[in-house]
Amino acid sequence: MLLLDREGAKADVWTRVETLDLTADNVIVALAQLRDALAARRPGQHIGAAIDNTERAAALEPFFRELALIVIAFPTGYNGRGLSIARQLRERGFVGALRASGPLVSDQFPHALACGFDEIELPDDSAKRQPVEQWLDAAQRISVTYQRGYSYGAVTNILEQRRAARLAGVGNNV
Amino acid sequence: MYRYDEFDERLVRERVAQFASQVARRIDGSLTDAEFLPLRLKNGLYLQLHSYMLRIAIPYGTLHARQLRQLARIADEYDRGYGHFTTRTNLQFNWSKLKDVPTVLGLLADVEMHCIQTSGNCIRNVTADQFAGVAYDEIEDPRPIAELIRQWSTLHPEFEWLGRKFKIAVSGATHDRAVVKSHDLGVRIVRDAKSGAAGYEILVGGGLGRTPLAAQVLREFLPREDLLAYLEATLRVYNLDGRRDNKYKARIKILVHEIGIEAFRALVEEEFARIDKARVNADPQEQARIAAYFAPPAYQDLPEVSRKLEEAQIRDPELARFVEHNLFRHKRRGYTAVTISLKPIGGTPGDMSSEQMRVVADLAEKYSFDELRVTHAQNLVLPYVRLDDVAEVYAALKAHDLATANVGQITDIIACPGLDYCSLATARSIPIAQALSKHFADPEKQKEIGEVSIKISGCINACGHHHVGNIGILGLEKKGVESYQITIGGDPSETYALGELLGPGLPAEYVPEAIDKVIAVYLAERQQGETFIEAYRRLGLDPFKAAFKEIADVVA
Structure with missing residues (x-):
């Protein structure tokens, strides 16, 4: 597995558990165990939740303040359901880390970032073919976007730019 | 019409570079074929039966003269000298080479065009009424x-x-x-x-x-x-x-x-x-x-009626027929919207040669404020023509086989590319359209039949809109042989309806005869002023079915 964010590859400090084993400092549990895990949490310990893309943001909403990480599974690269889940989580106020996990391609990195993801967890087969440089390149390849409310990093929002030009009194072609 | 600002331009240019990078990463193995496929499709590049096909977006069917001229150039330099307008008002080049695609995308970007999202599982090119505005x-x-x-x-x-x-x-x-x-x-x-x-x-x-x-x-x-x-x-x-x-x-x-x-x-x-x-x-x-950007053009104040056009029509009955069928009532006095039929008798619906593209681009510049429209029925429109200029426009169109006076008539057939090009097709569409076009070629016969639409799809995916054709034809494959199912009663408009099946599928050679039978029922039963679809609604399916059965029984 390769973990990466907008800065590049990063170490994974999280431990994913199948059973309710809370020995590690940062533990990712399945949604079904989340309530128990949060109840048993030690002071200073961080809990994350992993969900399939059939789950909905509403199921996690009660736990937003206690959750440090949400991992959303992408079963395939071309299944974009997780993008809408991420967007909903952000719109509903989740401020912890968001991780997309699955065989994405680097061209999807900007989509994930725009929808609120912070990091990508990539299976070895994908990571081996698509080195980190390709992901960093992909993140800044299209420097402008039309969709308001989806900007990230250095990406310029076109509608905001046009509005700023109007306010500054610069006629914009018309 | 809309013109790009610096941001629209930058996005399209960066997108071209992105596609070039995707091709390079496919070639160096970073991307598998399965990973590359949706990226290629989102850029309008299909693999068809004989070649790659590149689908170019024509947003809401609005086209500038210089854009059409650029499409003519691409057709000549990077394809086989023609393009094909589709039911989603896009343009397809059927003989693209993968190595040329980044260059072609650059040429498109030069005239504010692109292939973004003309395929793939995403939001496609948005379409609109061809007479918008x-x-x-x-x-x-x-x-x-x-x-x-x-x-x-x-x-x-x-x-x-x-x-x-x-x-x-x-x-x-x-x-x-x-x-x-x-x-x-x-x-x-x-x-x-x-x-x-x-x-x-x-x-x-x-x-x-x-x-x-x-x-x-x-x-x-x-x-x-x-x-x-x-x-x-x-x-x-x-x-x-x-x-x-x-x-x-x-x-x-x-x-x-x-x-x-x-x-x-x-x-x-x-x-x-x-x-x-x-x-x-x-x-x-x-x-x-x-x-x-869509403010009305600089119209002149003109009289409601053009004496010039009226007199020209008296001299030339063919012009009169063109005026009757290919002109659309304009909101501005003294102007009309002229539909250029891409359905010459016996031709391929929606196909246009590079030479024809240049002629039409010139006409748009001279007579229609530089603007053109593409219709979902695979025709083009000059949206702002003075009635006084119609005869000249007609003469120029006629010189290049573009003056077929059949808009809305039985030979104004919609057809998908079918098995002549498409890898999804189960049967050919174009030869059926050509056979029917020749069968009903006589202008007097067409006039007698009046307004009726034939729509042909070469597979169940229905790119030819057969479900909403007054007469719909669906080509399927039955035990290795092409078989055509015929429906009637479809309507794409505000009185929307899906067609109903007349009976079993027929071999290609029986299709014109079967359509004849259907039309004969209409001609025999219609009341004063009733169109085909109106008569169908009153009569119901049964009389048409009975007539169709005579052919179906012969085949069986």
């Missing part, structure tokens, strides 16, 4: 919101990886010329009964293909400022809840059909209520900025 029956020009939707849907990060394709059509007139009800989502400009304010009726869940369904009303009246937030809510519900277990059940129409329009509406309205609208919507000044 000029139609006599228009409430409001739909092009400004079509352009707003084009921009909003372009590289939308959340909706680049939908379960299936998503097609949007807009109409601003009382008559539906955009086949709104066959779209995943339709936007109709309407007036609020109480306030009189213009806003949008939103329809959802229409589609043809193997499960034809008419779109249903999702929202009766949406205030104009909320359009993008409402589209976002609708697409989000689809992205989250649309099926992904079966490609054939993945369109939004299946979701709407399975859970019902009320349940679907509840989901959309709940999401819409939660969206921070101020964060998502375009502000009114941005809508006004776009709308300014």
Whole structure:
């Protein structure tokens, strides 16, 4: 597995558990165990939740303040359901880390970032073919976007730019 | 028409570079073929039976003369000297080479064109009424919101990886010329009964293909400022809840059909209520900025009637026929919208040579404020022609085999590329269209038959819109032989209807005879002034079925 964010590859400090084993400092549990895990949490310990893309943001909403990480599974690269889940989580106020996990391609990195993801967890087969440089390149390849409310990093929002030009009194072609 | 600003331009240029990078990463093995496929499709590049095909977006069917001229250049230098206009008002080049595609994309970008999202599971090129801005029956020009939707849907990060394709059509007139009800989502400009304010009726869940369904009303009246937030809510519900277990059940129409329009509406309205609208919507000044590009051209004050045209028609009965069939009533006095039929007798529907493209580009410059439209019926339109100029336009068209006077007539046939090009096809479409066109070539016969549409698809995916043809023909493969099913009664307009099957499929050579039988019933039974579809509605399927059976029995 390769973990990466907008800065590049990063170490994974999280431990994913199948059973309710809370020995590690940062533990990712399945949604079904989340309530128990949060109840048993030690002071200073961080809990994350992993969900399939059939789950909905509403199921996690009660736990937003206690959750440090949400991992959303992408079963395939071309299944974009997780993008809408991420967007909903952000719109509903989740401020912890968001991780997309699955065989994405680097061209999807900007989509994930725009929808609120912070990091990508990539299976070895994908990571081996698509080195980190390709992901960093992909993140800044299209420097402008039309969709308001989806900007990230250095990406310029076109509608905001046009509005700023109007306010500054610069006629914009018309 | 709309012109790119520096941001539109930058996005398209960066997109060209991105595609070049995707091709390079496929070649060096970074991307597998399966990973490259959706990236290639989202850039309009298909692999067909004999070659790659490149599909170029013509947003809401609006085309500038210099754009058509550039398409002619690409046809000559990088294809086989012609292009094919489709039922989604795009242009396809059928003989593309992968190595040339980045160069072609650059040439397109030079004239503010692209292939973005002309294929793949994303929001496709938005389509509109071809007479937008000029139609006599228009409430409001739909092009400004079509352009707003084009921009909003372009590289939308959340909706680049939908379960299936998503097609949007807009109409601003009382008559539906955009086949709104066959779209995943339709936007109709309407007036609020109480306030009189213009806003949008939103329809959802229409589609043809193997499960034809008419779109249903999702929202009766949406205030104009909320359009993008409402589209976002609708697409989000689809992205989250649309099926992904079966490609054939993945369109939004299946979701709407399975859970019902009320349940679907509840989901959309709940999401819409939660969206921070101020964060998502375009502000009114941005809508006004776009709308300014679609201000009416510098019309002259002209009389209602052109003596010049009337006199020319008396001298030339062929011109008179062209005027009768190919002109559309304009909202401006003394002007008309001229439809250029791409359906010459015996030709391939929607095909146009590079030479014809240049001729039409010249005509647009000289007579129609540089502008052209593409229709879903695979024809072109010069939208702003002075009645005084019609005879000259006609003469120029005629010199290049572009003056066929058959718009809306039985030889104005819609046909998909079919098995001559398409790898999905189960039968050929073009030879059927050509045979029927020749069969009904006689202008007097066409005039007698009057308004009727034939639409032909070479497979169940229905690119040829056969379900909504007054006469629909579907080509299938039966035990290794092409077999054509015929439906009648389809209607793409505001009186939308899906056609009904006449009987078993027929071999290709029997199709013209079968259509003859159907037409004969109409001619024998029609009442004064009744069109084919009107007569069908009154008579029902049975008399047509009985006539069809005579042919079917011979075949069996």
